[in-house]
Amino acid sequence: MATAEEIAKEAERRDVRTRWLLSAPALIIILLAATGPLLIVLVYSLLTPGPYGDVKWQFSPDAWVSVFMERDIFDDTLSLAAAHVTIFWRSIKLAIVTTIATLALGFPTAYFMATRSEKTRDIWLFLITIPFWTNLLIRTFAVLQIIRNEGIVNTILIKLGIISAPIQILFTDTAILIGMAYVYLPLMVLPIYASMEKLDFRLVEAGYDLYASRFQVLRRIIFPLVRPGVIAGSILVFIPAIGAYVTPSVLGGGKNMMLSNLIELQFGQGRNWPLGSALSITVMIIVMVALLAYVRNAGRAEVRHG
Amino acid sequence: MPEQPGKNAIEVRGVRKVFGTGEHQVAALDTVSVSIRENEFFTLLGPSGCGKTTLLRLIAGFDFPSAGEILLYGQDIAPLPPFKRPVNTVFQSYALFPHMTVAENIGFGLEMLGKPKAEIKARVGEMLKLVKMEALAGRRTSQISGGQQQRVALARALAPQPKVLLLDEPLSALDYKLRKEMQIELKRLQHETGITFIFVTHDQEEALTMSDRIAVMSSGKILQVGTPWDIYDKPAERFVADFIGETNFLTAAISGIANGKARATLKSGATIEATVAEGFQPKDNATVVVRPEHAKLSNGKGDLAGTVENIVYFGTDTHIHVQLDSGEAFTVRQQNTRSAGCGFERGDKVGIMIGNDAAQVLRD
Amino acid sequence: MANFSIKHQPGFTAIAATCFVVLYLPIIVLVFYAFNAATSTSEWGGFSLKWFQSAWQNTQVIDATLRSFQIGSVAAVLSTIAATMAALATTRTAPYPGLTFKYAAINQPLMVPEIVTGVALLIFFSRIKIFTGYSGLGYLIAAHTAFCIPFAYLPIRARLENMDLTLERAAADLYATPWRTFRRITLPLLWPGILAGLMLAFVISLDDVVITEFVKSGGQDTLPTYMLGQIRRGITPEINAISTVFLLLSVAIVTLFFFISRKRD
Numbered sequence: 001m002a003t004a005e006e007i008a009k010e011a012e013r014r015d016v017r018t019r020w021l022l023s024a025p026a027l028i029i030i031l032l033a034a035t036g037p038l039l040i041v042l043v044y045s046l047l048t049p050g051p052y053g054d055v056k057w058q059f060s061p062d063a064w065v066s067v068f069m070e071r072d073i074f075d076d077t078l079s080l081a082a083a084h085v086t087i088f089w090r091s092i093k094l095a096i097v098t099t100i101a102t103l104a105l106g107f108p109t110a111y112f113m114a115t116r117s118e119k120t121r122d123i124w125l126f127l128i129t130i131p132f133w134t135n136l137l138i139r140t141f142a143v144l145q146i147i148r149n150e151g152i153v154n155t156i157l158i159k160l161g162i163i164s165a166p167i168q169i170l171f172t173d174t175a176i177l178i179g180m181a182y183v184y185l186p187l188m189v190l191p192i193y194a195s196m197e198k199l200d201f202r203l204v205e206a207g208y209d210l211y212a213s214r215f216q217v218l219r220r221i222i223f224p225l226v227r228p229g230v231i232a233g234s235i236l237v238f239i240p241a242i243g244a245y246v247t248p249s250v251l252g253g254g255k256n257m258m259l260s261n262l263i264e265l266q267f268g269q270g271r272n273w274p275l276g277s278a279l280s281i282t283v284m285i286i287v288m289v290a291l292l293a294y295v296r297n298a299g300r301a302e303v304r305h306g
Numbered sequence: 307m308p309e310q311p312g313k314n315a316i317e318v319r320g321v322r323k324v325f326g327t328g329e330h331q332v333a334a335l336d337t338v339s340v341s342i343r344e345n346e347f348f349t350l351l352g353p354s355g356c357g358k359t360t361l362l363r364l365i366a367g368f369d370f371p372s373a374g375e376i377l378l379y380g381q382d383i384a385p386l387p388p389f390k391r392p393v394n395t396v397f398q399s400y401a402l403f404p405h406m407t408v409a410e411n412i413g414f415g416l417e418m419l420g421k422p423k424a425e426i427k428a429r430v431g432e433m434l435k436l437v438k439m440e441a442l443a444g445r446r447t448s449q450i451s452g453g454q455q456q457r458v459a460l461a462r463a464l465a466p467q468p469k470v471l472l473l474d475e476p477l478s479a480l481d482y483k484l485r486k487e488m489q490i491e492l493k494r495l496q497h498e499t500g501i502t503f504i505f506v507t508h509d510q511e512e513a514l515t516m517s518d519r520i521a522v523m524s525s526g527k528i529l530q531v532g533t534p535w536d537i538y539d540k541p542a543e544r545f546v547a548d549f550i551g552e553t554n555f556l557t558a559a560i561s562g563i564a565n566g567k568a569r570a571t572l573k574s575g576a577t578i579e580a581t582v583a584e585g586f587q588p589k590d591n592a593t594v595v596v597r598p599e600h601a602k603l604s605n606g607k608g609d610l611a612g613t614v615e616n617i618v619y620f621g622t623d624t625h626i627h628v629q630l631d632s633g634e635a636f637t638v639r640q641q642n643t644r645s646a647g648c649g650f651e652r653g654d655k656v657g658i659m660i661g662n663d664a665a666q667v668l669r670d
Numbered sequence: 671m672a673n674f675s676i677k678h679q680p681g682f683t684a685i686a687a688t689c690f691v692v693l694y695l696p697i698i699v700l701v702f703y704a705f706n707a708a709t710s711t712s713e714w715g716g717f718s719l720k721w722f723q724s725a726w727q728n729t730q731v732i733d734a735t736l737r738s739f740q741i742g743s744v745a746a747v748l749s750t751i752a753a754t755m756a757a758l759a760t761t762r763t764a765p766y767p768g769l770t771f772k773y774a775a776i777n778q779p780l781m782v783p784e785i786v787t788g789v790a791l792l793i794f795f796s797r798i799k800i801f802t803g804y805s806g807l808g809y810l811i812a813a814h815t816a817f818c819i820p821f822a823y824l825p826i827r828a829r830l831e832n833m834d835l836t837l838e839r840a841a842a843d844l845y846a847t848p849w850r851t852f853r854r855i856t857l858p859l860l861w862p863g864i865l866a867g868l869m870l871a872f873v874i875s876l877d878d879v880v881i882t883e884f885v886k887s888g889g890q891d892t893l894p895t896y897m898l899g900q901i902r903r904g905i906t907p908e909i910n911a912i913s914t915v916f917l918l919l920s921v922a923i924v925t926l927f928f929f930i931s932r933k934r935d
Contacts, residue, residue: 005372034778
């Protein structure tokens with residue numbers, strides 16, 4: 001006859017066991033087709049490139065060195081790889097500027113949506129959600145059509161006589177920025193909206209009651225309270241932006257290389273899989289750092305609101 | 307304890323339930339034992355957090371005791387999961403299945419037991435008649451009122467003819483009038499079906515009006531088990547006396563303890579006869595309790611003396627708060643028989659007579 | 671003084687309105703041009719369905735579309751089943767050892783840039799290809815299932831959290847075994863969440879470009895990768911037509927998703 005304690009413990013054990021069994025399929029699939037392969041990338045980054053792509057099973061730190069350094073072919077000295085550094089810097093800069101741009105545009109938009117009446121709010125939410133779920137490629141393509149030399153922007157400007165010849169927008173860094181901001185805007189709006197929706201506007205009332213100006217209310221009351229949403233949105237934009245592939249490819253035309261193009265190159269013509277792996281891991285590290293900053297910041301935000 | 311007639315439907319023996327581990331361990335139930343007889347309306351009464359719901363859940367099978375045994379007609383049911391125990395529950399939130407109709411809800415237990423369709427249909431019909439819900443058999447449960455939902459929950463739990471029915475504060479969500487009606491209904495149902503009811507509530511009035519026996523609980527312990535009269539007239543501990551109805555507490559010296567009675571010498575000097583709670587250990591300052599309606603106010607001398615401090619009128623009766631000469635406070639409840647006033651005024655010097663068999667010595 | 675609105679911030683409404691217009695403008699233009707009879711996109715040559723026709727007759731397009739749907743439907747179903755089980759395992763429970771790990775693991779695909787996952791799978795699958803010689807759709811399906819799981823997981827978990835455990839307890843109280851409780855109570859009530867997850871997973875799979883691009887073998891184009899290839903080569907108005915149809919499909923699914931999520935049983 002089992003004691004009461006044994007029965008209770010056995011029941012608990014059975015429950016935990018069932019939960020592990022239930023979550024097994026998801027965990028296995030993700031391990032095999034998402035997380036596990038990342039470890040393989042790490043391994044590959046420490047190997048030697050093979051002659052026709054793939055790798056030779058020989059340890060070599062060259063890939064990691066090549067991430068930022070290059071070896072002079074004459075005297076074997078190491079110097080900073082200007083090309084790589086430029087690309088890293090361009091990608092990070094682009095990601096940051098995209099984040100700032102989408103924040104500047106997205107914050108008022110989320111505010112607008114949150115301050116509509118209960119009934120209309122759902123409609124605006126629906127309207128923002130549609131572009132969000134529309135294929136990234138299609139949206140990028142749509143932007144391309146508009147800013148090309150024969151596109152609407154140029155055609156209208158010429159017709160209005162403002163310019164005489166089409167401005168070359170496409171295939172410039174500006175084009176990529178426009179495309180990125182366009183594509184990632186809903187990603188910034190949604191989390192901020194989620195935060196704003198919970199905002200108690202009576203606090204805003206209190207602010208006005210205590211002689212605050214509109215700007216002060218915005219800066220000292222509204223912004224701090226929706227900070228979690230702003231941080232979440234920034235992260236949601238920054239992470240994909242760093243590794244962005246489609247938009248820079250389509251709108252940049254391959255002339256201005258981004259990190260994603262550089263990585264892709266190593267698996268194509270570059271035939272340097274280890275380098276491609278090392279570059280990918282570097283991207284991961286940048287992302288991890290950003291995520292860590294988010295977690296830390298979000299934690300602090302929680303503390304302040306108690 | 308003298309042997310009670312009839313079988314014990316539920317026996318709880320030394321049950322403990324702890325949550326958490328190490329220093330943060332909380333004992334929701336601290337070694338409770340109680341026997342509940344078959345066919346009785348038994349109530350677990352206590353404030354929130356006292357453990358009454360925890361005990362109910364252990365009997366139902368939703369949780370396992372950390373120590374002790376729970377017997378159903380002599381059989382240990384602790385190892386059995388809830389779907390193997392012939393015990394059904396009426397939940398506080400009713401927990402009606404929203405995607406099924408009233409009839410489907412009521413028939414669910416029988417369906418799970420594998421009863422033939424014809425039998426289920428017949429029994430559901432019986433239940434609907436029992437709780438007077440025949441007209442709403444085909445409705446979705448989200449479309450009926452709170453009181454109706456309550457009755458469906460009841461019918462659903464009764465349909466499989468369980469040995470014991472557990473009711474977890476089933477009337478707390480109803481408004482006053484409906485509550486009173488349902489109290490009478492429940493009592494009637496218990497009588498008709500003869501099923502053992504274990505009823506959980508924090509409402510002492512409810513407990514007193516409905517129960518055959520009550521177990522008063524506090525902080526994971528059962529303080530006293532008895533009939534409503536026992537609990538009310540002869541509370542064993544301060545908590546019970548305080549929790550049920552209104553009481554007066556007097557300090558006294560106890561002497562001559564014999565056969566559950568003793569002599570109590572009050573601070574005023576008077577000595578009265580009192581009953582003594584079980585487990586009373588002689589000590590210097592014992593507490594004696596007297597119910598406000600068992601004391602009589604007069605202008606002359608009495609067991610106690612004091613000054614009228616406040617008079618509160620309640621329609622059916624009047625409470626007269628007296629500041630005793632001994633420094634203690636005492637309230638007398640007087641039924642209003644005359645139309646004008648209770649016969650006393652603030653500031654009056656009065657004497658209080660304590661009725662026979664009205665004083666009880668608490669064990670703590 | 672005119673009505674002082676505490677909610678008004680200068681310029682915000684203007685910016686918001688502009689954003690909404692700018693968000694939809696390119697899409698509207700694209701749809702517009704899909705019906706443009708002229709080849710050039712700077713003039714309007716009359717209404718025409720010819721681009722839709724040519725797309726319909728383009729075997730590559732049909733091929734890629736079919737493949738997208740094949741992969742999408744299988745991946746959506748598999749990921750939803752896995753996500754449902756995972757949600758049941760990780761919701762409505764007191765924290766137990768391993769819960770945070772599971773939660774992180776399930777959401778891991780969301781935390782990694784697609785290019786990194788694409789690279790990782792390229793390497794991993796190429797190894798397996800050498801080993802087994804298999805080069806069918808299996809790799810794509812596996813990859814899609816993996817990154818669809820967190821998307822299917824979200825709405826299912828949300829719905830599960832809002833479900834009162836008491837209902838399942840009541841069922842157990844009424845003699846239902848755990849399996850029957852799941853089938854008769856949990857599953858029917860969870861169903862809208864599962865449907866929402868299924869649709870979300872399907873859309874996500876259909877939309878994927880980067881991972882598919884890296885994982886696919888030659889001749890295994892999905893609709894987005896086919897379109898990417900075409901766009902790189904030059905613009906044909908056919909792409910406008912394909913995009914329009916794709917758009918309509920996404921809008922339809924999202925609208926359905928919205929309705930199902932809004933429905934409180």
